[in-house]
Amino acid sequence: MNYHPKFHFSHGKPFTERELEYICKFYEIDHVRTIAFAIGKTERAIHTKVQCLKRGNLYDYYKNRNKYW
Template identity: 50%
Template sequence: MELVSNQPIEFDVFGRMKFHPAFHQKHGQPYSESDLEYLCKYWETDGMQLMALALGRPEGAISTKVAKLKKNGRFDYYKNLNKHW
């Protein structure tokens, strides 16, 4: 992975890192079942910043995905899947 040194790291009004190609390689790609299980299983212990870096997606995208999974009742499903993690 090559760090793009000429592009500054920016943060939104909530202090979350905005999209940066050096850190968010999977931005815009669909979530795999393994990604969703990892996200739900470790969300409460690892938190948004670490999850975003681990999954290669911006913090805002991770936060939005968790909110949607909880709203649709899928968060606990993936948290307890025990297939990949």
């Protein structure tokens, strides 16, 4: 889905720690579209952030953090 201000209310804002943990926990379980709607970002932003976290070896850190989720 392309950007729409009604659905992507957090577009252009930096990811919070809470959002990063949510993304990493549910990325392999849930659909990316569902995650995107939940945090107000585009699907492409979710995919890009996951790729960056995996490259920086932070994906597993946020996935296993258990602070918020």
